[in-house]
Amino acid sequence: MGVPQSVAVHLTELFLFYPILYQGICGHESIFPHHGMVHPGGNQEVGKKYLFYNVNPSEGFNLRRDVYMRLAVFMNKWKTEHDEWSLVLPPWNHLYHWHSDVYQDHLPWRLFFDVESMKRFAPVIELDELEGEIGEIDEIYYLQHFKDAFSRKDWDWADRYSIIPCNETEHRYKNEGGFFHSQMWGYDLRAKELKCTSFQGGASLLGEVLSKTPNKKIMIDRAEVLLHDRFGDKSYWDCRRSMRFAEHLVAEANDFRRARLNSSDDADGTGIPVKWEDQKNVVRNEKGGAYVCAHLRRRDFLHSRSKEVPTIASAAKQLIDVFNRLNLSTVFLCTDGSAEEKLELKKLLEGFELVTYEPSSSDLRKFKDGGVAIIEQAICSNARYFIGSHESTFSFRIQDEREIRGFPVEHTFNRFCGSNEDCEPPSKWKIVF
Numbered sequence: 458m459g460v461p462q463s464v465a466v467h468l469t470e471l472f473l474f475y476p477i478l479y480q481g482i483c484g485h486e487s488i489f490p491h492h493g494m495v496h497p498g499g500n501q502e503v504g505k506k507y508l509f510y511n512v513n514p515s516e517g518f519n520l521r522r523d524v525y526m527r528l529a530v531f532m533n534k535w536k537t538e539h540d541e542w543s544l545v546l547p548p549w550n551h552l553y554h555w556h557s558d559v560y561q562d563h564l565p566w567r568l569f570f571d572v573e574s575m576k577r578f579a580p581v582i583e584l585d586e587l588e589g590e591i592g593e594i595d596e597i598y599y600l601q602h603f604k605d606a607f608s609r610k611d612w613d614w615a616d617r618y619s620i621i622p623c624n625e626t627e628h629r630y631k632n633e634g635g636f637f638h639s640q641m642w643g644y645d646l647r648a649k650e651l652k653c654t655s656f657q658g659g660a661s662l663l664g665e666v667l668s669k670t671p672n673k674k675i676m677i678d679r680a681e682v683l684l685h686d687r688f689g690d691k692s693y694w695d696c697r698r699s700m701r702f703a704e705h706l707v708a709e710a711n712d713f714r715r716a717r718l719n720s721s722d723d724a725d726g727t728g729i730p731v732k733w734e735d736q737k738n739v740v741r742n743e744k745g746g747a748y749v750c751a752h753l754r755r756r757d758f759l760h761s762r763s764k765e766v767p768t769i770a771s772a773a774k775q776l777i778d779v780f781n782r783l784n785l786s787t788v789f790l791c792t793d794g795s796a797e798e799k800l801e802l803k804k805l806l807e808g809f810e811l812v813t814y815e816p817s818s819s820d821l822r823k824f825k826d827g828g829v830a831i832i833e834q835a836i837c838s839n840a841r842y843f844i845g846s847h848e849s850t851f852s853f854r855i856q857d858e859r860e861i862r863g864f865p866v867e868h869t870f871n872r873f874c875g876s877n878e879d880c881e882p883p884s885k886w887k888i889v890f
């Protein structure tokens with residue numbers, strides 16, 4: 458296959474960091490080759506079955522983490538009687554919100570998360586662990602909401618699904634040569650069958666789908682349609698705690714905390730056991746480095762949630778209120794806003810210190826946009842106080858991390874108000890063991 462230009466430019470980097478992916482890109486036409494039966498030298502064990510999934514391309518990093526959790530919680534239960542199934546982690550491909558120009562396709566989860574830790578909660582496997590030639594997907598279930606689900610008052614909300622005729626304008630698959638093709642994660646994905654599926658319910662409804670199929674490679678596309686079976690219960694939190702950040706990102710965040718914020722786990726009382734399974738509870742007390750963390754979501758939120766997003770002047774005023782209340786004077790800011798917006802905020806916070814994480818270009822190549830976001834989230838997870846953005850999953854994931862560390866709830870569940878200065882505080886999703 459011809460190597461795409463963006464891939465060619467970064468081959469050295471790929472070769473250094475991802476030898477298996479390098480082989481996947483250059484050695485085979487695709488990870489889903491045209492005549493691919495299971496590769497004799499491949500990694501697949503006899504009798505193993507694979508559940509692949511994919512998410513709507515426009516969704517962001519932290520929403521995708523939430524979709525993973527819906528599936529992982531299901532797999533955690535499903536594996537007790539069906540240990541032949543593994544959940545295949547979809548590689549990260551240049552997301553809509555990743556604005557830097559570094560190469561960021563075909564990224565494995567281990568670049569961002571401690572996958573070994575995740576494996577101790579659910580049977581998950583990276584795509585590149587399947588080693589190249591995995592052949593075609595047998596069946597794709599392309600999920601969509603039942604028509605009228607959100608417009609009828611007398612709607613029946615019971616869990617159910619039904620296979621419906623596929624409307625070609627609603628999905629991204631092309632039927633060619635007896636296969637359904639789609640470009641996915643930078644590969645040409647091929648499937649024998651496409652089943653458009655109206656779906657309503659939690660991820661455990663997949664159990665019915667998997668029990669009925671004789672096939673071994675099933676994909677759930679538009680998996681964000683699946684809901685959490687139970688949001689915020691013990692299983693949810695076990696899964697969430699298993700999603701430790703990759704070690705190199707935690708190390709970078711810790712170096713930054715030490716150098717710029719005079720903060721460390723030992724000094725701030727924010728340490729947690731090395732293994733998530735060893736943590737049995739939290740002791741809630743005032744803790745964290747002597748700084749506020751602010752997550753200020755801008756860009757698409759300025760339009761999609763215009764009433765809930767503060768002006769920069771209002772954000773500065775709200776931060777000064779927090780400083781005065783807590784007797785602090787430093788804010789670590791994470792934002793997807795522009796350099797001008799950051800500068801404006803800095804000027805308005807005269808007399809206080811505004812700190813941001815600004816990766817060098819080599820840091821950015823190493824960590825990618827996803828890694829930078831995680832480093833910022835890790836720094837925020839250890840701040841004395843957090844204030845986030847309304848309905849941003851980026852903020853929610855910071856709140857989770859802080860729950861895991863046992864901050865007082867009033868130091869975590871706070872948000873910037875938009876035009877209504879007396880806005881509703883965020884829901885308090887407290888950790889459960």
Ligand SMILES: C[C@@H]1O[C@H](OP(=O)(O)OP(=O)(O)OC[C@H]2O[C@@H](n3cnc4c(=O)[nH]c(N)nc43)[C@H](O)[C@@H]2O)[C@@H](O)[C@H](O)[C@@H]1O
Pocket residue numbers: 515516517518519520521554555752753754757758761791792793826829830833848849850851852
């Ligand atoms: C309106 C919806 O909002 C949802 O966003 P929301 O929940 O904030 O959170 P995410 O799903 O993570 O998507 C927002 C993305 O924007 C970038 N981003 C946002 N804030 C920051 C920040 O403080 N620091 C850094 N480094 N990056 C940031 C980052 O790439 C992040 O994954 C989206 O998932 C949906 O696609 C949709 O756009």
